[in-house]
Amino acid sequence: MSEDNCWKWNEFVEIGNTIHRMRRQVRILQAKYALGIANQLIDNGFIIDLPIKDQQLYETLLLKIAEYLDGNAEAGLDEDLFDITFSPKKSGIQTGFTCDVNNGTQSVCYYIKTHQYGSTEDNIKSIKPPDTKELFVYKILHHIGIGPQAHFIIPSRGTKKTIYIATKDCHLVLLSSLIKNTANNNALLQLDLISRILCLRDCADNTSNCGQVGETPMIVDFRIEKQSQGYAKLDILDKFYEGNSEFHYSGLMEIAIKTTNTVKMDIMNKSLQEWKLLENIERAESEINGLVKRYDGKMKFENDLQRYVQDLKTTVAVLIKS
Incomplete structure (x- = not known):
């Protein structure tokens, strides 16, 4: 990478992160300037050689900058008070980044990643359409108080198989950081129970994907896979009592x-x-x-949500009757 291209890249990212706070005429000029830089970086082959996470950051900022090109996109009433920055995420195989919003007194962080089986650091060609079950689980976890607030971002251009999931930082204490004196046994058992009900994997048995907020259980990541035999668990109570090896627990979860x-x-x-x-x-x-209907024709989904929901209701009915 030449020093000139690196300088242009840093300049492009800086404009993308600050353009929303600029005055109208300045925004238009800076948008034109940044798009000129973008074209040069494309022509020089710089962008295509970037890591996938930086290519995704480029696409995000490019869309943001383009909105201000003709001056029609007006800044919000209080946008001058906010500082919004994007940066590549520090861990995980899925492509993504973090977004920090700061108004001078408070800062909120969102973790943004592609859906399960979205593009990865190693192979963007491995993309599979988003699974509606995954999106559903993010929503229901938040509604029952065990998951962070989640937003789904669908790019206006590009592949019809990529959706970004933005989760609000909930100040989670990871299971890996809990010790006997700070872990809440009830919360750990709730993690086990909800994982069984929702058929989650890589969740309560992954100490980096769940934990506690105070004494409340919290799940921030998981896997869910299509199961040919269905998702209903008629023996869930026996398995919950047994603490069977379905999840291969260790440490605090094994004790719980x-x-x-x-x-x-x-x-x-x-x-x-x-x-x-x-x-x-x-x-x-x-x-x-509603999301699937709204983006019909614009986004491809793996969708067996109806069967999944029916089976979940069957599982819940088993627990209620017990």
Whole structure:
């Protein structure tokens, strides 16, 4: 990479991160200047040689800059008070970045990544369409208080198979950072229970994808896969009591699942009352169906949500009857 191209890249990123705070005429001039830089970087082959995460950052900032090119995009009433910056995310195989919004007194961070089986650092050709079950799970976890606020961002250009998931920082203490004195046994059992209900993988058994906010369980990442035999779990209560090896727990989770069945039953009943699962299943389903309908023809989805939801209701009914 030449020094000149690196300088132009840094200049482009700086404009992209600050253009929303510029005055109208300055915004137009800076937008034209930044797009000129972008064209030079494309012509020089600089962008295509960037890591995938920086290429995605480039595309995001390019769209943002282009909105101000003709001056029609007006800054919000308080945009001069906000500083918005994007940077590549520090971990994980999926393409993504972080977005920090600062108004001078408060700062909010969003973690933005591609959907499960979206583009990765190693192979952008591995993209598969987003699974509506994944989007549904983000919504229902938030509705029942076990997941962060989530937003789904669909690019206006490019592939019809990429969706970005932005989750608001919830000040999570990762399971990997908890110790016996700070872990809440009830919260850990709730992580186990909801993972079983929703058929989640790489979740409660991955100490970097879940943890606690205070004494509340929290899940920030997971995997969910299509299951040919369906998602209903008629034996879920027995497995919850047994603490079976479905998730291969260790450490604090391994200790938690050895809790007596009487205590587990009490936690399950209180959780079902608190979570209002049937109500929130329908709420999340309606939201995702609305998203799919809104982007019909613009985005491809893997969609067996209807079967998944029906099976979830069957599983919940089993627990309620117990």
